[in-house]
Amino acid sequence: MSRTLVAGIDSSTQSTKVLLVDADTGEVVDEGRAKHPDGTEVDPRAWLDALESAGAGLLEEAAAVAVGGQQHGLVALDENDDVVRDALLWNDTRSASSAEALIEEIGGPEACAQATGSLLVPSITSTKLRWVRDNEPENAARIKRVLLPHDYLTWHLRSDRTRFTTDRGDASGTGYYSTVDDAWDPALAEAALGHAFELPEVAAPDAVVGETAWGAKIAPGTGDNMAAALGLNLKPGDVSLSIGTSGVAAMVSPTPTTDASGLVAGFADATGRYLPLACTLNAARVLDFGARMLGVDHDRLAQLALESVPGANGVTLLPYLDGERTPNRPDATGTLTGFTSSTSQADIARACVEGLLCSLADAVANLEESTGTSAERIFLIGGGAKSAAVRELAPAILGRDVVVPPEREYVALGAARQAAWALTGRRPEWEIAGAKVYSAEATPAVLEQYRALRDNTAGW
Numbered sequence: 001m002s003r004t005l006v007a008g009i010d011s012s013t014q015s016t017k018v019l020l021v022d023a024d025t026g027e028v029v030d031e032g033r034a035k036h037p038d039g040t041e042v043d044p045r046a047w048l049d050a051l052e053s054a055g056a057g058l059l060e061e062a063a064a065v066a067v068g069g070q071q072h073g074l075v076a077l078d079e080n081d082d083v084v085r086d087a088l089l090w091n092d093t094r095s096a097s098s099a100e101a102l103i104e105e106i107g108g109p110e111a112c113a114q115a116t117g118s119l120l121v122p123s124i125t126s127t128k129l130r131w132v133r134d135n136e137p138e139n140a141a142r143i144k145r146v147l148l149p150h151d152y153l154t155w156h157l158r159s160d161r162t163r164f165t166t167d168r169g170d171a172s173g174t175g176y177y178s179t180v181d182d183a184w185d186p187a188l189a190e191a192a193l194g195h196a197f198e199l200p201e202v203a204a205p206d207a208v209v210g211e212t213a214w215g216a217k218i219a220p221g222t223g224d225n226m227a228a229a230l231g232l233n234l235k236p237g238d239v240s241l242s243i244g245t246s247g248v249a250a251m252v253s254p255t256p257t258t259d260a261s262g263l264v265a266g267f268a269d270a271t272g273r274y275l276p277l278a279c280t281l282n283a284a285r286v287l288d289f290g291a292r293m294l295g296v297d298h299d300r301l302a303q304l305a306l307e308s309v310p311g312a313n314g315v316t317l318l319p320y321l322d323g324e325r326t327p328n329r330p331d332a333t334g335t336l337t338g339f340t341s342s343t344s345q346a347d348i349a350r351a352c353v354e355g356l357l358c359s360l361a362d363a364v365a366n367l368e369e370s371t372g373t374s375a376e377r378i379f380l381i382g383g384g385a386k387s388a389a390v391r392e393l394a395p396a397i398l399g400r401d402v403v404v405p406p407e408r409e410y411v412a413l414g415a416a417r418q419a420a421w422a423l424t425g426r427r428p429e430w431e432i433a434g435a436k437v438y439s440a441e442a443t444p445a446v447l448e449q450y451r452a453l454r455d456n457t458a459g460w
């Protein structure tokens with residue numbers, strides 16, 4: 001008997017990944033990937049090329065598809081639905097002062113969090129619209145429609161291209177969607193850009209929103225973090241800790257959150273619940289940076305890090321390399337301190353891994369504090385979770401066990417789960433077998449050393 005296959009697409013910051021999955025069991029039967037261009041502004045057509053390459057020979061096998069995409073990216077289209085300018089991505093910090101201006105106009109942090117679920121930071125789409133309004137008025141005037149990265153890809157997958165859709169999860173990261181009311185706030189959208197523009201239709205979590213050229217059903221798709229939550233089948237009390245380009249601590253919640261401190265974003269999820277989330281701007285690239293500085297590959301970096309000791313003999317990295325979002329320090333750079341004449345390569349490698357994990361420990365603490373819920377299980381996923389040093393040192397720095405599920409693309413798996421849901425009308429119960437639990441003695445002194453540097457770094 002032939003089996004039914006579905007495809008899940010993850011179009012994240014650095015690459016596109018496609019999984020072809022058995023709709024009944026969740027077994028991954030094939031996969032493809034393709035890189036994206038570097039940079040914080042990218043021609044969205046590059047994601048179409050990456051999808052074509054990553055999905056070659058796979059997509060047409062699928063009876064249904066869905067896209068999980070990097071959140072927040074501004075895809076601006078003109079009256080012919082042509083791209084107005086390169087998409088400004090979530091990790092582009094140029095709109096920091098636009099974020100401050102918009103918060104002020106909305107009535108301050110509390111009013112902003114109530115209106116949108118989140119305090120605006122430069123990642124959020126509306127701040128990018130404001131930046132375009134103020135810095136590129138000719139481009140701003142041409143904008144007739146705004147999509148998110150996953151909406152743009154979903155539109156291109158459609159054979160007829162007549163309909164523009166998104167979902168509540170990704171919509172909740174725009175700064176003009178009310179998570180509390182579960183609806184667009186067109187007045188906030190118009191205020192950000194200076195004129196009204198077309199917003200995509202918000203499809204229900206299990207909707208079929210179109211058909212591909214090869215006859216597959218298209219599910220609404222969602223933001224990559226919402227898709228990861230779906231891929232992991234997160235339950236209340238579970239925290240997903242993702243080490244991709246961004247570092248993300250997220251949990252599902254039955255009620256919306258409105259954190260005016262800005263440390264935790266109050267997003268919606270892809271099922272009808274909510275996804276409070278703390279997101280750092282520097283995660284896997286901290287390891288890339290360490291490997292490049294030491295002239296080694298990732299496996300050697302991990303090996304070196306494990307040769308050093310907790311606290312790296314006094315060497316500490318504050319890894320805010322490309323500015324930071326949590327805490328909101330858009331102009332920050334990294335700080336590496338505590339060298340002596342005996343400092344070794346191993347100490348520097350250790351400081352990179354510890355700095356990354358300490359910033360994630362801060363994100364988990366922010367999430368727990370803001371939601372009043374402590375993490376019962378922490379699932380470590382994303383490219384950075386492939387590092388043996390990250391896996392082994394995470395429980396010591398987080399001060400509790402960490403669950404590492406089998407190496408898999410969980411965003412793409414979540415998108416595949418959504419595709420199967422749309423196809424069959426039932427949310428698949430695929431379980432994740434074979435997770436490994438990592439335990440270690442807690443090393444609170446490492447976090448104290450890190451937090452002292454975080455709080456005392458000049459200029460903050």
Ligand SMILES: Nc1ncnc2c1ncn2[C@@H]1O[C@H](COP(=O)(O)OP(=O)(O)O)[C@@H](O)[C@H]1O
Nearest residue numbers: 012013014015244245284298382383384386387
């Ligand atoms: N073995 C490894 N050890 C540490 N980092 C790794 C390893 N393999 C991949 N990475 C890093 O993971 C990152 C990509 O992770 P991914 O979750 O795919 O990111 P994104 O979803 O943001 O595109 C890259 O920065 C890459 O260098």
Ligand SMILES: O=C(CO)[C@@H](O)[C@H](O)COP(=O)(O)O
Nearest residue numbers: 012013070071090244245246
């Ligand atoms: O901005 C956020 C979350 O609010 C990021 O998490 C982006 O969604 C990009 O994700 P990755 O490419 O790092 O997975």
